[in-house]
Amino acid sequence: MDHFAYQNGALHAEDVALATIAEQVGTPCYVYSSATLRRHAQVFAAGLAAVPAKHIAFAVKSNPNLAVLRLLASEGYGADVVSAGEMDRALAAGIPGADIVFSGVGKTADELTRALKAGVGQFNLESEEEGVELAQIAAGLGMTAQAALRVNPDVDAKTHAKISTGMAENKFGVAYDRAAGIYARLSVLPGLTMRGLAVHIGSQLSQLKPLEDAFTKMGALMRAIRANGQTITHMDLGGGVGVPYKDGENFPTPADYGAMVARVTADWGVTLMFEPGRVIAGNSGVLITRVVRVKEGVTHPFVIVDAAMNDLARPALYGAWHDFWAVTPNGERFTANIVGPICESSDTFAMGREIDVVKAGDLAVFRTAGAYGATMANTYNSRALVPEVMVEGDKWAIVAQRIDPATILAAEQVPDWLK
Numbered sequence: 001m002d003h004f005a006y007q008n009g010a011l012h013a014e015d016v017a018l019a020t021i022a023e024q025v026g027t028p029c030y031v032y033s034s035a036t037l038r039r040h041a042q043v044f045a046a047g048l049a050a051v052p053a054k055h056i057a058f059a060v061k062s063n064p065n066l067a068v069l070r071l072l073a074s075e076g077y078g079a080d081v082v083s084a085g086e087m088d089r090a091l092a093a094g095i096p097g098a099d100i101v102f103s104g105v106g107k108t109a110d111e112l113t114r115a116l117k118a119g120v121g122q123f124n125l126e127s128e129e130e131g132v133e134l135a136q137i138a139a140g141l142g143m144t145a146q147a148a149l150r151v152n153p154d155v156d157a158k159t160h161a162k163i164s165t166g167m168a169e170n171k172f173g174v175a176y177d178r179a180a181g182i183y184a185r186l187s188v189l190p191g192l193t194m195r196g197l198a199v200h201i202g203s204q205l206s207q208l209k210p211l212e213d214a215f216t217k218m219g220a221l222m223r224a225i226r227a228n229g230q231t232i233t234h235m236d237l238g239g240g241v242g243v244p245y246k247d248g249e250n251f252p253t254p255a256d257y258g259a260m261v262a263r264v265t266a267d268w269g270v271t272l273m274f275e276p277g278r279v280i281a282g283n284s285g286v287l288i289t290r291v292v293r294v295k296e297g298v299t300h301p302f303v304i305v306d307a308a309m310n311d312l313a314r315p316a317l318y319g320a321w322h323d324f325w326a327v328t329p330n331g332e333r334f335t336a337n338i339v340g341p342i343c344e345s346s347d348t349f350a351m352g353r354e355i356d357v358v359k360a361g362d363l364a365v366f367r368t369a370g371a372y373g374a375t376m377a378n379t380y381n382s383r384a385l386v387p388e389v390m391v392e393g394d395k396w397a398i399v400a401q402r403i404d405p406a407t408i409l410a411a412e413q414v415p416d417w418l419k
């Protein structure tokens with residue numbers, strides 16, 4: 001459920017007309033609904049009510065906007081970060097270091113050092129080598145790092161190959177069969193407290209079965225490690241729960257997910273950690289765009305919009321679907337191709353799709369753009385970095401300014417020898 005709906009024929013975010021935001025901020029522009037973010041945060045937590053001890057860390061990479069992190073912090077969420085830059089955002093949003101989980105396959109020595117000094121609560125180690133390095137750095141600082149070992153359970157998440165992370169050939173975590181040995185060796189290092197295992201098999205999962213298979217394998221590994229005499233007090237189950245991008249698609253609910261987790265982990269005796277991203281932020285945002293013009297095509301007309309693959313990369317990256325709604329639909333529909341202005345054929349949002357009839361100057365939105373949207377934006381074709389707005393009831397505010405091409409140009413210079 002989200003809070004983007006028509007009132008008197010005009011699309012609103014909560015009680016704010018999207019046309020008002022478009023006029024004052026310009027397009028393209030992301031708009032987030034506070035009520036939707038809050039609702040998703042609460043529904044996800046409520047789904048886990050049967051889990052006695054838990055820690056929920058929002059996956060910052062899905063939407064790192066400072067205001068979004070602040071809102072989720074006020075809902076009691078911690079943060080799952082994959083770089084020092086994301087850690088700094090989480091800290092700036094008021095999330096205590098102790099509630100931050102540091103994930104990521106290539107943390108540098110500098111990042112590990114900074115995270116230790118910031119009091120990060122858990123490091124999810126992606127290799128034995130990383131664990132040895134973290135232990136050395138922590139011992140050198142007179143500190144002890146709390147760590148979990150990320151394991152690759154070799155489970156097919158049945159999602160898009162580019163966001164699948166838990167198959168043996170993926171770069172993430174350590175091989176399942178080697179994990180117990182690595183855990184034992186890391187457990188004896190000064191500077192490191194090994195406290196658990198972590199798993200994350202991919203994103204936009206549409207079924208619970210791969211997650212259940214992965215968690216079941218992790219439970220067996222946990223028991224084997226305990227039988228070896230090592231301690232496990234925390235198990236990090238990652239993120240990955242998918243969201244519907246198309247009207248009418250059916251996805252497991254947070255309650256279904258929570259029930260499965262509670263059943264599989266009933267006798268684990270640990271604090272469970274979660275790292276949801278998309279399921280919290282995805283349906284909380286839209287990207288407003290204005291139609292530049294409609295041009296005739298061979299089969300279908302091309303609706304050329306002022307948003308492009310640099311603003312919303314998912315269709316170009318993964319062939320992803322985002323519903324397209326006119327802001328003030330006139331009730332008529334037509335079949336069209338929706339494209340951006342960038343000089344690449346991959347700058348295509350939809351081909352041969354039935355949509356509201358739109359014409360030059362009309363406003364429309366791409367829905368379900370709150371996760372992996374603005375955060376993947378870039379300035380390709382010397383376009384602006386897209387701005388972000390947050391709505392709360394009848395209030396709204398810019399939460400990320402548009403960064404104009406002139407500002408980016410100002411950071412470049414011609415070397416002396418070319419002057």
Ligand SMILES: *Cc1c(COP(=O)(O)O)cnc(C)c1O
Pocket residue numbers: 059061062080103104200202203204238239240241275276277278279371
């Ligand atoms: C991306 C990621 C997440 C969040 O995934 P979602 O599909 O957005 O829930 C969680 N944990 C790790 C380690 C990740 O890389």
